[in-house]
Amino acid sequence: MFKKQLTIKIILFLVLTDILETFTHLCFKKSALAGSGLNVLNPAGIFEFIVLVFSSPFVWLGLLTVLSVFIIWSSILSKIDLSVAVPIASFSYILVPLTSVVYLHEKISMLRWLGIFFILIGVIFVSLSSTEKESPLR
Amino acid sequence: MKEGLVLILFLIFTTSICDTINQLILKSAINSLEASLSFNLIKILRFILKLASLPRVWIGFLFSVLSLCIWLFVLSKVDLNFAFSVDSMHYVFIALTSQLILKEKVCWRRWLGTLLIVVGIVIVSLN
Numbered sequence: 001m002f003k004k005q006l007t008i009k010i011i012l013f014l015v016l017t018d019i020l021e022t023f024t025h026l027c028f029k030k031s032a033l034a035g036s037g038l039n040v041l042n043p044a045g046i047f048e049f050i051v052l053v054f055s056s057p058f059v060w061l062g063l064l065t066v067l068s069v070f071i072i073w074s075s076i077l078s079k080i081d082l083s084v085a086v087p088i089a090s091f092s093y094i095l096v097p098l099t100s101v102v103y104l105h106e107k108i109s110m111l112r113w114l115g116i117f118f119i120l121i122g123v124i125f126v127s128l129s130s131t132e133k134e135s136p137l138r
Numbered sequence: 139m140k141e142g143l144v145l146i147l148f149l150i151f152t153t154s155i156c157d158t159i160n161q162l163i164l165k166s167a168i169n170s171l172e173a174s175l176s177f178n179l180i181k182i183l184r185f186i187l188k189l190a191s192l193p194r195v196w197i198g199f200l201f202s203v204l205s206l207c208i209w210l211f212v213l214s215k216v217d218l219n220f221a222f223s224v225d226s227m228h229y230v231f232i233a234l235t236s237q238l239i240l241k242e243k244v245c246w247r248r249w250l251g252t253l254l255i256v257v258g259i260v261i262v263s264l265n
Contacts, residue, residue: 025218025222026218028206028209028210028213029213029218031210032210032211032212032213032214033213033214034214035210035211035214036214036215038214049210049211049214050207050210053210053214059210071182071183071186074164074168074182074185074186074189075182075185077164077165077168078168078171078185081236081242090226090229092222093222093223093226096218096219096222097219097222097223100217100218100219100222101219104217104218106217106218106219108219111261111264112219112220112223112261112262114261115223115258115259115260115261115262115263115264116219116223116258116262117258118254118255118257118258118261119223119226119254119255119258119259119262120258121251121254121258122226122229122250122251122252122253122254122255122256122257122258123226123229123251123255124251125247125248125250125251125254126229126233126247126248126251126252126255
């Protein structure tokens with residue numbers, strides 16, 4: 001019935017992209033911290049910021065994982081709709097805050113966890129609707 | 139402090155728009171290739187090469203570079219968990235544009251989901 005059916009294989013690859021994406025964001029945060037003290041309200045400051053951040057190895061490590069996510073993502077998108085694929089890849093909305101507490105020692109208030117919970121429920125709703133009958137594809 | 143928050147929210151909004159444009163371009167490019175799914179690495183690489191030969195994929199790439207630079211700046215100013223949660227606003231843009239541009243069906247549950255995401259973003263931004 002569905003041309004664009006979710007298989008276990010696709011879900012596993014989506015979970016893999018979640019883990020890689022979480023790693024990417026940790027790397028980006030690490031590299032961004034290098035330029036956190038700069039005043040970037042003028043063009044020279046923006047340039048200096050970009051040079052400083054891109055000389056951090058973390059940003060390149062992050063980009064490497066972005067590339068691998070891109071390769072996996074491209075093959076996933078050829079099989080299922082974007083509006084179905086994106087929500088399932090959203091497990092990272094829990095993974096990223098958790099890892100930022102553990103590895104970056106960020107503090108997350110109860111109110112913020114509530115907001116994150118809302119976002120996650122929203123994302124689950126968005127992905128649940130993919131099991132509704134969709135328009136016949138071609 | 140309030141003005142800083144507005145600026146950060148605006149910058150995250152900009153990266154979300156850039157990401158949405160990139161995703162739409164990517165999806166339409168992939169649709170145009172009529173690919174068959176395979177997890178064979180050689181086939182995937184060949185597929186990527188075919189994708190990379192399309193000029194619009196490179197326009198999408200420019201948008202993601204722009205998005206990355208803004209994103210790194212945002213991360214240098216605020217906590218990762220805050221920025222990442224607020225960045226979920228791209229779901230809303232993707233839901234809107236998937237329906238308007240890619241003509242995908244977006245049913246009421248999906249709209250309810252995007253509404254919950256918006257509520258979540260507002261709560262996350264409160265403190």
